Amino acid sequence: MSSIIKVTELPSQSSDPTRQKDHHVGNPPTSFKNPWPSFREHSKWEVFKLRFGNNPDRNFVPVPEGPDGTRSDELAKVLRPDWGLEQKDKLLATWIGHASFLVETAAVPGAERGVRVLLDPLFSERTSPVSFFGPKRYTPTPCSLDELPDVDAICISHDHYDHLDYATIIHLYQRRKGRIHFFVGLNVKAWFTQHIGCASSEVTELDWWDTHELQVESIGKAQLTCCPTQHFSGRTGFDAGNTLWCSWALKTDKHNLYFAGDTAYQARDTPSPCPIFKEIGEKLGPFDLSLQPIG
Numbered sequence: 196m197s198s199i200i201k202v203t204e205l206p207s208q209s210s211d212p213t214r215q216k217d218h219h220v221g222n223p224p225t226s227f228k229n230p231w232p233s234f235r236e237h238s239k240w241e242v243f244k245l246r247f248g249n250n251p252d253r254n255f256v257p258v259p260e261g262p263d264g265t266r267s268d269e270l271a272k273v274l275r276p277d278w279g280l281e282q283k284d285k286l287l288a289t290w291i292g293h294a295s296f297l298v299e300t301a302a303v304p305g306a307e308r309g310v311r312v313l314l315d316p317l318f319s320e321r322t323s324p325v326s327f328f329g330p331k332r333y334t335p336t337p338c339s340l341d342e343l344p345d346v347d348a349i350c351i352s353h354d355h356y357d358h359l360d361y362a363t364i365i366h367l368y369q370r371r372k373g374r375i376h377f378f379v380g381l382n383v384k385a386w387f388t389q390h391i392g393c394a395s396s397e398v399t400e401l402d403w404w405d406t407h408e409l410q411v412e413s414i415g416k417a418q419l420t421c422c423p424t425q426h427f428s429g430r431t432g433f434d435a436g437n438t439l440w441c442s443w444a445l446k447t448d449k450h451n452l453y454f455a456g457d458t459a460y461q462a463r464d465t466p467s468p469c470p471i472f473k474e475i476g477e478k479l480g481p482f483d484l485s486l487q488p489i490g
Contacts, residue, residue, distance in 0.1 A: 199412040200347060200376050202399055208420055208478050209404035218403065218423070218439075224381065226436040229425050233469040235462040258333055273337050278344055283308065286450035288484060292334050293317050294358055294456060296486055297343065300447045303415045310409065310417045311346040312445060314454050314486070315358040316367065322357035324430075330357070340366050347411045350378045350419065352456025353428045353440035354386065365391055376409065378419055380428075380439030403441060404478075420444040420479060423471045424458035444479045451480065455487040 215222065217230040259267035276297075279287040283302040287309070290296055295316050300309035318340050323329020340363065349367065351359050368375065368391050377387055377398045384400045387393040399407055401421035410416040422442040429435035445452045453475070461468040476482070 198347065198374060198414055200374065201410040201412075202376055203408045203410070205406040205408055205418065207404050208406055212404075216402065220436070224439075227381070227428070227439050228436060229427070231425065231469050231471065233461045233465050233467060234425050234459070235465055271334060273335055276337050280308075280344070286447075286452065286483060288452070288486065291316065291318075291338075292332065292336050294352070294488060296454065297346070298445065298452060298454075299344075300415060300417055300445075301449045306414050308414060310348070310411050310415050310447075311344060312409075312417070312419075313343075313346045313349045313367070314443065315352055315456060316349060316363045317357060317360045318363045318366075319360050322355075322360070324356070340370075343367075345371060346375060347414070348376045348378060348409055348419075350443045350445075350454070351380070351383065352424070352442060352454070353380065353426060354383055354430050354438050355428065355457070356430065358457065359383075359386070359430075361390060368393065378407070378409075378421070378443070380421060380441045382438040386438075401441070402439065415447070418444075418446040420446070422453075422475050422479070424456055425469045425471065426457045426459065442475075444475070444482075446479070450483045453479070453482045453485045453487075455485070457488055 218227050220226040220228055259269045261267040276289045278289055278297065278299070279285065286301055287299040288296050294314070296314040298312045298314060302309045318336050321329040321331050346367070353359070377393065379387070379398060379400055381400050381402050384395065384398045387398045388395055401407065403421055403423045406418055406420040408416055408418050420443065422444055424440055424442045426440040427436060428438045428440045440456070442456045442458065443454045459469070
């Protein structure tokens, strides 16, 4: 069944929406930055040494293997999802792997289901500009793209390849064209219109603390708020910071959910942790469910 999607801007959650944003570089912004003392930018050389050198701080834990190179029982078990579809009165979240989740809100009276939102969907084997090189997933996806239930919206936290996956997005868009909406940070819309072929009206860009309401005809509605995170962006090595990274809060009349995307808490040599998470909780919480990266 085809559902009509309507997106409406709501008042910003910012304490002063008219004030110049301290995470913007330029006006209008051409790039973005982390405005907190808890952040320290690392050079490409520092990152290279940590990843490939004999740095004592490296401390990477090897991925465990089972007998003869088989998948170890220590790794997360991969179960075929049922999506919780028989629990229409509950807030549902299914972990698909990495940072990917399918969230479904509790169905309102008379609706056959709740609003479905995909968060940072990733189904490719590698997170890279090419399919034959780059970081490879350790854990297979629990289902194929075609086995996903129909979704109404996709939220993207930032444009790194392991969170914004071309093959996944183009597949979902072609399957649901005209019946799906994308929510992204500032300056990310151009990627969708240029590479996916989306109409501008099918993608909503938000700044930190912006809130929009997603309404799906005959299904229900949810509020989506773009929240700050301590991270960075870029897809080429030459476009770092050109697009905005974010987390997401999803709210309905019954439930409240937070999705952190990718974020740090505090650089090791900084005086205090990032204050933004306390502020998110105070402004938008309490949350019934928080989806956070660990590791």
